[in-house]
Amino acid sequence: MKVLAIAFSEELKSLLSSALKGDAIHWIATKDQFFSEVDNYNDGMFSAVVCELSEGPEFALEVGQVMRSLCPQTPSFACALDKKEFAAKTIRKNGYSDVFLFPIDKGSFLEAIASAMTPEALAKRSYKRIMSPDLQAKSKLSFTTYVHLPLNNKYLVFANKDEEFTDKKAEKLTKFQVGSLYVDQKDSNRFYEYVAEQMKSADNSLSETERGEKLKSSIRSMFNELFDQNSEESFDHGKELMESCRGLVSTYIVGPGQKTDFHTRLLRTIGGVGMDYSHSADVSTLAALFGIALGSKKVEELAIAGFFHDVALASFPVEYGYEINPQWDEAIKKTFLDHPQQSLNIVKTKKMILPPEAEKMIFQHHEKFDGKGFPKGQAGDRILLEAQILSLADQFHYLTVARPGQARMSPLEALEVIGKNGSLGPALLNQARSLFNKK
Amino acid sequence: MFAPTTKILIADDMTTMRKIVMKACKELGFAAFFEAADGQIAWQVLNENPDIGLVISDWNMPNCSGLDLLKRVRADGRFKSTLPFMLVTAENEAAQVAEAIKAGVDGYVVKPFAANALAAKLGEIHKKYNKKAA
Known part of the structure; x- marks a missing residue:
């Protein structure tokens, strides 16, 4: 250089x-x-x-x-x-x-x-951390991976580009508990494409159950890394991981070789920025990841619905939360109760045509499994499974991010709160919990 | 809501920085821009184009700084507090930020910034104005 x-x-x-x-x-x-x-x-x-x-x-x-x-x-x-x-x-x-x-x-x-x-200074600037469980044994890598030796700050080649990532190498990572590997920054997109491809196709020789388990394990490792409260890593590292997940979901949905990421495209389509971009993009990413892990076939629709679900709440103070508070005045209450329909109306005024399932997810994302939600008070199976997944992602995001005056909850604490408010069915709740249990 | 048709005034004495800010705004879907190479020119542009809906200004500029431009805008009855104003600055020291807030800035982005950071900040400003209007 x-x-x-x-x-x-x-x-x-x-x-x-x-x-x-x-x-x-x-x-x-x-x-x-x-x-x-x-x-x-x-x-x-x-x-x-x-x-x-x-x-x-x-x-x-x-x-x-x-x-x-x-x-x-x-x-x-x-x-x-x-x-x-x-x-x-x-x-x-x-x-x-x-x-x-x-x-x-x-x-x-x-x-x-x-x-x-120096090679160390250049290395520090050009490597991107990836999560080891994302690499599947017996797959061919389109990028070189490196291990980082922190004591002398060196990066050593672990598996070469275009070679098979062997069982032996996968075992080595497990044996020595190496959670992270590194790829050259320039190969970030290749890495997203690789993981997205692995998730989409999994392995044709696998049964549906094994495939589901494999996807689940991959998403589980991402979630564990994202929400690891004991981690001494900085806030920037958390942001970096969320960006990675976003890149991955984007590649999963739009396919390889696209210059503009999925969320920037959606933002551009709706025009302007009258929305909480980071909440929208994060919920969209989480909804897609939950969808993949829980076996939904409507991942793209989930990501779209996640992005637009609260567009009518652009002026709604974030500290009000996601549940109706009896102390709110009538105007605030009405804004909140109407926002699923209003969000759809706003999207329509922008001449955007959403997939019908995505519209239904937005409309139903505050319905509750016990029938005590809004706007229609529908219950049980009358609520689309993906609308429940979107509700899970929305609540989960709210509870696990730091808010003024409140500590962020761990994923299991957040799921406990969500479990008690009747919004999700027991099966979905158990599946979600299994994503965060220790391996 | 900041519609994609919102006219944005970008004030910066550095041509390349204006280009960078404009590129980030284009990424967010905006298409109508005015440029000014200092605060004095920015003030003229604002007077000639009352339909400008957002100002993104550098702090350090010759003739009239971004802060002075902000003070002029806030003191003028035609704009008062209804024109969203954002400062793009290398100054992130507490005292200076406090001075800008006191003068009525709606948000500031510290250089360098990415398009997403600008989007997040503009989203916050929009939220604030919607709240005021409610």
């Missing part, structure tokens, strides 16, 4: 040329050259960015902001050849990882460049 060098002075040019091999640098000699190329830049193209400040601070600050937006993982360094240009705080605030004043900082500048180019 090359260093992107925006250098105007002979001093910086010769310093970089002597420190790096000629073909390891992509030179930018003019501002126009930068602006004409910048649209094509993305993370993974450059090991580092160097920009000289001598052409005036405006240009350098623009470079800093733009590169941080387009290539957030790539370190960028500013070089000041004159003390007057050395406004370190402003420069860092505008996206640069560090700033160096020449000639005194030459040594630390070269060290920073060298450390940005």
Whole structure:
């Protein structure tokens, strides 16, 4: 990978040329050259960015902001050849990882460049964590997988691209309790395609029950990872996992090779952003995952219904929750009681035609198995199974995310609450519980 | 609701940053844009186009900063508090955020941001305005 060098002075040019091999640098000699190329830049193209400040601070600050937006993982360094240009705080605030004043900082500048180019630094930026149980023994992988050795921060090849992922390798992962492997970021889509394909076809030689078990086990591992409260991983890791699940559901539904993901397409179709995007996309993802694990044949419809089920509640305060509170005033109550039908009406005004099953799921997602739901008070089998799955995903999402003043519940705690409110049938509830029991 | 026809004013002194914000908005289905290279031009554009329905402005701009533009908008009877205003900024220090909130900003996104982050923030702003209208 090359260093992107925006250098105007002979001093910086010769310093970089002597420190790096000629073909390891992509030179930018003019501002126009930068602006004409910048649209094509993305993370993974450059090991580092160097920009000289001598052409005036405006240009350098623009470079800093733009590169941080387009290539957030790539370190960028500013070089000041004159003390007057050395406004370190402003420069860092505008996206640069560090700033160096020449000639005194030459040594630390070269060290920073060298450390940005070490295999470890490059590896850290370009690997994506995946969950080991997603890999099926005896399947052929279209991407190379790696194990991470945290003590010396190294990534070693575990299974090669285009080779069979053997039983022996699968056993090894179980034996040494390796829960995560890594793939090159560039292979993320191949990984989604692989898992989606595994889920769709499973193994033709398997019985329906075995196939169901296999899917269940795959989704179970995703859920366990997503909702692992004991995990010391950061909030960002949780977001990253949800993004992965979203990518997977998107690939499962729209198939491989699509540039725009499923939820962005839906958002674009409905136009504008008058909805709670993250709630919609998360419930849609969870509904699809629950649907796959519980053997539904209507996964796409579930994902669509999950995305639009609350579109009429865009202005409804999230802290009000998902159950009617007797203390609400009449207007609030009416908005809430009408929202399944109103959500469908809004979708229709956007000239969107939903699959009839998806419409029914939206309409029935507040019906309860015990007949005490709304809008019709239907009970038992009169409620579509997928409408119950959507209700499960909706409530589950609400209960398991952190809300102001309340701790998030564990999946089993959330299912206990859901189990007591009569919204789901006992069979579905048991199946959902089995997804979160320890293996 | 922010309809896809909502006209958006994007104010940033950096051409490329305007392009990045516009690209993210296009991803969200918006199609009508005005651009301004500083706060002063943004103010003129706003005066000439009263149907602009959303302002996304950089904080640091020459002539008139994003914060000053926001203060002007909030002080003007024609716009008052009904024009949604979002700041895109590299400044995420508590004091500065507090100053922007005091001046009536509806939301801010810290650079760098992805289209989804912008969507989430615009969703929040829309929710706030719907609540006000109710």
